[in-house]
Amino acid sequence: MAFTLNADLLSIKAELTNDPLGLGLTTVPADDEANANKLNVVSAATSIDREAIPTAEIMLNIDRDEFVAMSAGDRQWILGVGQGGTINPKQGGEVYEGILQLFAAGTESRANLVAILKEPASRITQMFKGGLLSKGGNATPSDISNARNAT
DSSP states (O other), X not given: OOOOOHHHHHHHXXXXXXXXXXXXXXXXXXXXXXXXXXXXXXXXEEEEEOSOEEHHHHHHTSOHHHHHTSOHHHHHHHHHHHTSSEEOSSSSTHHHHHHHHTSOTTOHHHHHHHXXXXXXXXXXXXXXXXXXXXXXXXOOHHHHHHHHTOO
């Protein structure tokens, strides 16, 4: 992926200089390929918010006993939601929040549902999704070189 916007290159340069996640990044030219590889590693430690959660996955993460214990109205509502295709927790998140509100803190269903909000990602993707970079994709050694030399 060719990162060409100066703001993107400066963000990557700051990442190389500061190494905020302790990935072992450097500003040494000989490390450009290693730095690109480190920024592209997908890890749960650099998770991002999921943008689309299939409603079937949501339904599978609701404990059966907790579902049965719900009021008939709540069960009907959640079954109606479960007939949709996907839920984006960030857009129209009121549906997902509504589901979470049906389960008290400390319940198995709530813990399961909170756990599926995130997905593993690379640091470069995390930076992009976090709004630091204007485009996504993997960083290349050339991108690292360009970032290292950005002013």
